[in-house]
Amino acid sequence: xxxxxxxxxxxxxxxxxxxxxxxxxCPRKEAEQPQSFFVSLRPRQRYVQKxxxxxxxxxxxQETYRYLSDLFTTLVDLRWRLSFFIFTLVYVxxxxxxxxxxxxxxxxxxxxxxxxxxxxxxxxxxxxxFVSAFLFSIETETTIGYGYRVITEKCPEGIILLLVQAxxxxxxxxxxxxxxxVKISQPKNRAExxxxxxxxxxxxxxxxxxxxxxxxxxxxxxIVEASIRAKLxxxxxxxxxxxxxxxxxxxxxxxxxxxxRLFLVSPLIISHEIxxxxxxxxxSLAQMEKEEFEIVVILEGMVEATGMTCQxxxxxxxxxxxxxxxxxxxxxxxxxxxxxxxxxxxxxxxxNTPTCSAKELAAKLREGQHVLAETN
Numbered sequence: 001x002x003x004x005x006x007x008x009x010x011x012x013x014x015x016x017x018x019x020x021x022x023x024x025x026c027p028r029k030e031a032e033q034p035q036s037f038f039v040s041l042r043p044r045q046r047y048v049q050k051x052x053x054x055x056x057x058x059x060x061x062q063e064t065y066r067y068l069s070d071l072f073t074t075l076v077d078l079r080w081r082l083s084f085f086i087f088t089l090v091y092v093x094x095x096x097x098x099x100x101x102x103x104x105x106x107x108x109x110x111x112x113x114x115x116x117x118x119x120x121x122x123x124x125x126x127x128x129x130f131v132s133a134f135l136f137s138i139e140t141e142t143t144i145g146y147g148y149r150v151i152t153e154k155c156p157e158g159i160i161l162l163l164v165q166a167x168x169x170x171x172x173x174x175x176x177x178x179x180x181x182v183k184i185s186q187p188k189n190r191a192e193x194x195x196x197x198x199x200x201x202x203x204x205x206x207x208x209x210x211x212x213x214x215x216x217x218x219x220x221x222x223i224v225e226a227s228i229r230a231k232l233x234x235x236x237x238x239x240x241x242x243x244x245x246x247x248x249x250x251x252x253x254x255x256x257x258x259x260x261r262l263f264l265v266s267p268l269i270i271s272h273e274i275x276x277x278x279x280x281x282x283x284s285l286a287q288m289e290k291e292e293f294e295i296v297v298i299l300e301g302m303v304e305a306t307g308m309t310c311q312x313x314x315x316x317x318x319x320x321x322x323x324x325x326x327x328x329x330x331x332x333x334x335x336x337x338x339x340x341x342x343x344x345x346x347x348x349x350x351x352n353t354p355t356c357s358a359k360e361l362a363a364k365l366r367e368g369q370h371v372l373a374e375t376n
Contacts, residue, residue, distance in 0.1 A: 044292070044317055044319070046294065046315060046317065047233045047246060047294050047296065047315065048294070048296045048313055048314070048315040050196075050314055050315065051314075052191060052311075052312055052313035052314060054313075072175070072178070072179065075179045076179055076182050076183050076186075080183075083179070083180070083183060087176055087180065090172060090176055091172070091176070094141070094168070094169070094172055095134060095137045095138050095141065096134065096137075098137040098140070098141070098161070098165045099130065099133045099134035099135075099136070099137035099138075100130070100133070101161055102124060102127065102133040102136055102161065103127075103129075103133035105123050105124075105155070105157055105158055105161065106122065106123055106124065106127050106128075106133065109122070109123055109155070111124070112128060121152055121154050122152065122155075123151065123154075123155035123157070123158040124136055124149055124150065124151050124152070124155070125150050125151075125152060126149045126150075127149055132149065135149070137165070140165055140166070140169075141165060141166075141169040185308065186308075187306065187308045187309070187310040188310075190219075190303050190310045191310055191311065191312035191313075193217060193218040193219045194215070194218075194223070194299055194310075194312040195215065195217070195218065195267075195342075195345060196213065196214070196215055196297060196299075196314035197213050197214040197215075197327065197345065197346050198320070198346045199213075199316070199320050199321070199325075199346070199348060200212065200213040200295060200316040200322070201213070201321070201322045201323075201324075201325040201326060201327065201348055202274075202321060202322070202323050202324070202325075203324060203325060203326050203351050203353045204351075204353055204354065204361075205271065205273075207361075207365055208273055208274070208275070208358070209273075209274040209280075209353075209354070209358035209361060210271045210272060210274060211251075211271070211272040211274060211295075211321070212269050212270065212271045212272070212326075212327065213269070213270055213297060213316065214267055214268065214269050214270070214327050214345065214346075215228065215262075215264065215267065215268055215270060215297075215299060216264075216266070216267035216268070216340070216342070216345060217264045218342075221303070221304045221305050222264060222265060222304050223264050223299075223301035223302065223303065223304070223310065224301055224302040224303075224304050225261075225301050225302055226262040226263070226264045226299065226300070226301035227260050227261055227262065227300050227301065228253060228260050228262060228270055228297065228298065228299045228300075229250075229251075229253065229255070229260060229297075229298050229300075230250075230251035230270075230272065230295060230296065230297045230298070231249065231251065231295070231296045231298075232249040232250075232251050232279050232293060232294075232295055233246050233247070233248055233295070233296055233315075234247060234249075234291065234293035234294070235247060235292075249279050251272050251279070251295065252272060252273075252277060253270050253271065253272045254271075259271075262299075262301075264301070266331055266338065266340050267330055267340060267342075267345060269327055270297075274358040275358070278358070280357075280358065281357070281358055281359050282358075282359050283357055283358075284355060284356050284360070285355040286355070287357070288318065288323075291318060292318060293317075293318050294315050294316065294317050294318070295316045295321070296313065296314075296315045297313070297314055297315070297316075298311060298312075298313050299311070299312045299313075300312075322348060323353060324350060324351060324352070324353035324355075325348040325349065325350055325351065325353075326348060326349060326351050327347070327348055328344045328347040328348060328349055329344070330342065330344045330345055
């Protein structure tokens, strides 16, 4: 008898939950397109592009000298064509400068005038023009050593210049080669194989409203210590009347439970539970249609092959958040392994979802549980 009563109570609870959810659902026509939070006729400006680039330009910077205080980072951040130009320019100017000094020493000592005289000991043998001085400067700094031009021991000023060029040349090599190495080894391209779904969705999970999006990694080498976070970007006006453009609000996607730490072997659906601490707690579909916002998601981790930190970013405008949809499964069990079908990575399907706010839904569910408790 007790088992039968328990089954009856379970069926009654499911029925009440279904009734309460159906009361919040608005009927949708079969031919109706997926509805987003806000449909705008004018173009929207993104804060972060889909490919992760931040759409912010710094203008009217007066203290430009600050870029020179961190010259190494400035050189690394330059575009490739500027990096190659500066790389070539630094070496050519350095070789020309020391070539001029070698030519000047030869000119002052009279080596250029007495180069063909027998018994004359020049500072650098076979240095008879500026071109030969320039070639000797290149051979000295790059340690090529063809053996045709060589410094003699009867030239103390040349020996000092040789030491100075060797030291300064090593510093230039370390700086320029270091910049190129860091620029080449930057894990920016690694983010190209980290995927974000084109759309975010809102639907019910375990009787709770959730905002969801999907992430995936195309490479077999995994991202170590992967973590994800999200920000809500929207303008806000305080109670005192202060207007805050592009205010950033944290969106909890599992920081307190550890769900933000990802084992990104296969695509994962990241879920944000819309609860009392969520910025969407009191927003229904009708209210969100009046809002303009952007959700920025940031995926971070270390590249397994190099150990360098990698960051991938994407964003969802309010027009890219679909209400009442879920993601199509992409993982299937094959013979001896799991297979991921990336053709369905961005696909969604419609599901019954309340159009009321998460706060109203939670209140209705509590009322249903109260009625069930009274019947029990």
